[in-house]
Amino acid sequence: MNDGRVLATGTPQDLLARTETRTLEEAFIALLPEVQREGYQHVAILPLEAGEETEVAIEARDLTMRFGSFTAVDHVSFRIRKGEIFGFLGSNGCGKTTTMKMLTGLLPASEGQAWLFGHPLDPHDIDTRRRVGYMTQSFSLYGELTVRQNLVLHARLFGIPSARIGPRVQEMAEHFGLAEMMDDLPAALPLGERQRLSLAVAMIHGPEMLILDEPTSGVDPVARDAFWRILIDLARRDNVTIFISTHFMNEAERCDRISLMHAGQVLVSDTPAAIIEKRGARNLEEAFISHLEEAVAKNPPAPPAAGAPRQPQEQAAPAAANLAPRRQGFSWRRLFSYTRRESLELRRDPIRLTLASLGSVMLMLVLGYGISMDVEDLAFAVLDQDQTTLSRDYALNLAGSRYFIEHSPIRNHAELDQRMRAGEISLSIEIPPGFARDIARGTPVQIGAWIDGAMPMRAETVRGYVQGMHQHWLTAKAREAYGSEATAGLFSIETRFRYNPEVTSLPAMVPAVIPLLLMLIPAILSALSVVREKELGSIVNLYVTPVTRLEFLLGKQIPYIALAMINFLLLTALAVSLFGVPLKGSFLALAAAALLYVIAATAFGLLMSAFVRSQVAALFGTALLTLLPAVQFSGLIDPVSTLEGVGALIGQIYPTTHFVTIARGTFSKGLGFMDLRASFVPLLIAVPVLIGLGAALLRKQER
Amino acid sequence: MRSAHNILHLGIKELRSLVRDPIMLVLIVYAFTFSIYTAATAMPETLHKAPIAIVDEDRSALSNRIIDDFYPPYFLPPALITTAEMDARMDAGLDTFALHIPSGFQRDLLAGHSPVLQLNVDATRMSQGFTGSSYIQAIVSGEVNDFMRGYRAETAPAVDLVLRARFNPELDKSWFGGIMEIISAITMLSIVLTGAALIREREHGTVEHLLVMPVTPFEIMSSKVLAMALVVLAASWFSLTFIVRGLLAVPIEGSVALFFAGATLHLFATTSMGIFLATLARTMPQFGLLLLMFLLPLQVLSGGMTPRESMPDAVQFIMQAAPNTHFVMLSQAILYRGAGLDVVWPQFLSLAAIGAVLFTLALARFRKTLATMA
Known part of the structure; x- marks a missing residue:
């Protein structure tokens, strides 16, 4: 197929015969229309001139890399001459990439040594890096920068003088055929062009050596041959040393010399022709297979060690979904295939699981003990201009309470101002001169009290305390003066603090912290689940399989709901045991509400996830849209009925508000289903609304 | 560089x-x-639109004056309820405060019997509950004192506390x-x-x-x-x-x-x-x-x-x-x-x-x- 048209059909042999070519690849090129074939020439390999043995570009001796007990590269040695094209041929996972990474200094070798341009390899040697260009099998340039921006950035980082950057970028663009797409984003380019961009970037600083790790995997034959013509040109004309890995036989044949690699070991190193000849094989492939068989016979492959780095198997699970013939209605099977896959990913990431559960326990401890609504130990100081027994008595009255701590007395108004500005004292009391004398005479006196209003909530409380204590002091003085009967109260108010008689923070805060944590953690986790696939590309599964958006989202949601419910049980157990906040009401009602609530929380995360395009945005957006409403608009501190404006509106519809009511109701007030039914309704509404919105916003097509 | x-x-x-x-x-x-x-x-202000309910069993001039004292922005207009409703409403989170004025409150007050009012506070709403109860005490005391003015002489020393908030006066x-x-x-x-x-x-x-x-x-x-x-x-x-x-x-x-x-x-x-x-x-x-x-x-x-x-x-x-x-x-x-x-x-x-x-x-x-x- 080419350009949306089928060029030819037939069995492979048939096609080969028709076009009189040796391989299918050549057949494909022969079948291409004239226009596209124009400029195509068979890749001609100029032989490397002999006699330059003296200059060695890369030398490796016994390079070894171990990951735990797994040996990825086992005593590999080779020498690459300057200007040589040296190939590494081997199957996937045989250690090619690891060897290359050791040579670039990305991985420190476990054993062995290597020299670049005659100097021992030093990962911290910045100057050597300027002489090497590196390109990997996966596209690893910045997808969010245009072609030109990528080239310019790398030119700058390699320290090319500003004046020369423009011409150099232009030169590269022309050389690598990128001139027409300079202002495109790499994502918009076909793979072959992206690879050319990668190579252009690797070449921007005119390195003496290129290390190319499977540069042509996934690229079509024409683009691959074009790529190779550039490589050969570089090697022969500019004397650039090229160290390339591949698993294409025809590419390996074009190298001056190749090494066959298998299971971390080099089986043989020689020119392709010599390897074929020595084995008496017809072509390189046969020779390679024959070497492989010999190697496998010698030491049967050990099962991969547990410590070996595993490749993510993103495509594993939805296979089941692929089997379903067509998209028809709603399929639980397709849904569960995503559930299985998502839980598999979760299970493979024990750190995430631990963080999710231990994290919520830790946060509960911190918040439960840390958030204290009690205002006590407030710093105050007195500017006592009277200095009599009576004035000191007044100050002692304040200092004696548990709410206030007296700091050293204030000497003058300037000091009062300075200390309040510094925030050292939040209350200052000013007792005027002649205080005691005036009281004795019955002349009205005024005591001044300055409260730090920077924190209004604290200021309000301080005001209440000071007024109370002032009153108390007056009553006590009156009692001293006139006897007790004079101050017998006209009436009294008996205040009963319900549900939390000691008015301590713990019983009030702990049941409210549970909803907070059950919103934040599940929402963050599920928010990343979809957008992560978008960013890393595996979302294609959704586009190409018959799974519906709803199945996809619900399937992904289930593991997170399960995780959140485990957290719920953990937090409830913690509240009852460690914090000693008894669950007086119906556990069943609390658990049912929790289930609804975490479904809403995860659905909210998925909604964010469907909406945004990057993980950063999902993370920030979810944190932004859960933290503020859950902490401030859901009754955690201020009851929702007292809020104002938009905040009040958000508070009334936000699920946390209702779950806080249910949690406080069941924990502190001993209530059950029937008493709290009004709070269940908004949760029941929130669930389908959030899930529906998420499904509606998720795109089935790539943009 | x-x-x-x-x-x-x-x-x-x-x-x-x-x-x-x-x-x-x-x-x-x-x-x-x-x-x-x-x-x-x-x-909100610490005390802002606090929901309050009042059980008025006295139905006297004084109890009416007390009810009239609760109005926005500090309090929502009080809900007048019966004793039976009091607990249910608080359980459902409708009220933070419930003030109970017993029958014969005004009569007992005038007779000098020191009657007792009961104030229920939902203490799971900490900040509001705490500040609010002291406001309610102050409001009721003020009303009662006004009502009783003339019946008794001032006894406490004439010391006034002038409270001012710095940096954010309101x-x-x-x-x-x-x-x-x-x-x-x-x-x-x-x-x-x-x-x-x-x-x-x-x-x-x-x-x-x-x-x-x-x-x-x-x-x-x-x-x-x-x-x-x-x-x-x-x-x-x-x-x-x-x-x-x-x-x-x-x-x-x-x-x-x-x-x-x-x-x-x-x-x-x-x-x-x-x-x-x-x-x-x-x-x-x-x-x-x-x-x-x-x-x-x-x-x-x-x-x-x-x-x-x-x-x-x-x-x-x-x-x-x-x-x-x-x-x-x-x-x-x-x-x-x-x-x-x-x-x-x-x-x-x-x-x-x-x-x-x-x-x-x-x-x-x-x-x-x-x-x-x-």
Whole structure:
């Protein structure tokens, strides 16, 4: 197929015969229309001139890399001459990439040594890096920068003088055929062009050596041959040393010399022709297979060690979904295939699981003990201009309470101002001169009290305390003066603090912290689940399989709901045991509400996830849209009925508000289903609304 | 020189990446405008529209006068209920207060029998319950005293307490809320941006590319720290100028420049923290969880929500190591109390020290984890 048209059909042999070519690849090129074939020439390999043995570009001796007990590269040695094209041929996972990474200094070798341009390899040697260009099998340039921006950035980082950057970028663009797409984003380019961009970037600083790790995997034959013509040109004309890995036989044949690699070991190193000849094989492939068989016979492959780095198997699970013939209605099977896959990913990431559960326990401890609504130990100081027994008595009255701590007395108004500005004292009391004398005479006196209003909530409380204590002091003085009967109260108010008689923070805060944590953690986790696939590309599964958006989202949601419910049980157990906040009401009602609530929380995360395009945005957006409403608009501190404006509106519809009511109701007030039914309704509404919105916003097509 | 050059260009790259994510830009704008405005204006006075119910069994002139005393903005108009309804309504969270006036209250009062009123408070609503009950006491006492004036002589000494609130005379909570919300947004955004920028490079394999170039880990990290700090500074300047001073009309006492100098130091610490968290996490979901574990305590325990001095000593001590604590202190001092550098230098010093330690730690971890990243 080419350009949306089928060029030819037939069995492979048939096609080969028709076009009189040796391989299918050549057949494909022969079948291409004239226009596209124009400029195509068979890749001609100029032989490397002999006699330059003296200059060695890369030398490796016994390079070894171990990951735990797994040996990825086992005593590999080779020498690459300057200007040589040296190939590494081997199957996937045989250690090619690891060897290359050791040579670039990305991985420190476990054993062995290597020299670049005659100097021992030093990962911290910045100057050597300027002489090497590196390109990997996966596209690893910045997808969010245009072609030109990528080239310019790398030119700058390699320290090319500003004046020369423009011409150099232009030169590269022309050389690598990128001139027409300079202002495109790499994502918009076909793979072959992206690879050319990668190579252009690797070449921007005119390195003496290129290390190319499977540069042509996934690229079509024409683009691959074009790529190779550039490589050969570089090697022969500019004397650039090229160290390339591949698993294409025809590419390996074009190298001056190749090494066959298998299971971390080099089986043989020689020119392709010599390897074929020595084995008496017809072509390189046969020779390679024959070497492989010999190697496998010698030491049967050990099962991969547990410590070996595993490749993510993103495509594993939805296979089941692929089997379903067509998209028809709603399929639980397709849904569960995503559930299985998502839980598999979760299970493979024990750190995430631990963080999710231990994290919520830790946060509960911190918040439960840390958030204290009690205002006590407030710093105050007195500017006592009277200095009599009576004035000191007044100050002692304040200092004696548990709410206030007296700091050293204030000497003058300037000091009062300075200390309040510094925030050292939040209350200052000013007792005027002649205080005691005036009281004795019955002349009205005024005591001044300055409260730090920077924190209004604290200021309000301080005001209440000071007024109370002032009153108390007056009553006590009156009692001293006139006897007790004079101050017998006209009436009294008996205040009963319900549900939390000691008015301590713990019983009030702990049941409210549970909803907070059950919103934040599940929402963050599920928010990343979809957008992560978008960013890393595996979302294609959704586009190409018959799974519906709803199945996809619900399937992904289930593991997170399960995780959140485990957290719920953990937090409830913690509240009852460690914090000693008894669950007086119906556990069943609390658990049912929790289930609804975490479904809403995860659905909210998925909604964010469907909406945004990057993980950063999902993370920030979810944190932004859960933290503020859950902490401030859901009754955690201020009851929702007292809020104002938009905040009040958000508070009334936000699920946390209702779950806080249910949690406080069941924990502190001993209530059950029937008493709290009004709070269940908004949760029941929130669930389908959030899930529906998420499904509606998720795109089935790539943009 | 070389280093500065690399940091500059890598920094520009970070900014370009950010510009390519329009939804992220919208979220940043939202965080520094709408979100701050909402949070600031939503915050009620401690006692604001408190729901109260009254059981009036006396039905006297006095009890009617007491009922009439409860009106907005402090209280919602009282719901007149029966004793039987009292518990159910409080269970359902309809009322925070229920005042019970017994029959014969006025008669007993005049007869000098010291009658007893009963006030029920939903103590799970702590702040409102606590302040509200003292207001109710004061309101009822005032009414009773007025009613009884003439029946008895004044007995207490004539000492008047004149209470004035400094720096925010009306105790307007939006003054407080607006600034504290900016601080939260600054912290959250700076950690998320830098941390995610690093994880992103790692997940996309681009960090590997940087590492084979003549670029040091220090340069990579500094470029992110600087670029993101710049973004956050710009956003917070906009927010302080147009939202807090403009829209919310919060008067700023002190020097805005000094505040931003403090903010810069704070950002130095938080962006380094972002990098540090990103080196601990291997994937974005792990980073997200770590972020919450650090962000939540930072926000809640820094003194920006509840007063620091009321927290347990251990918490106060540990939170000394958090940049937010010092940033909240210096912001309150500068913006509300008009303090100068002579007053807030200890906080500046602490922030610089915390920032330096976090930066060094993050850089060391970053260097160490580079091998596993590639």
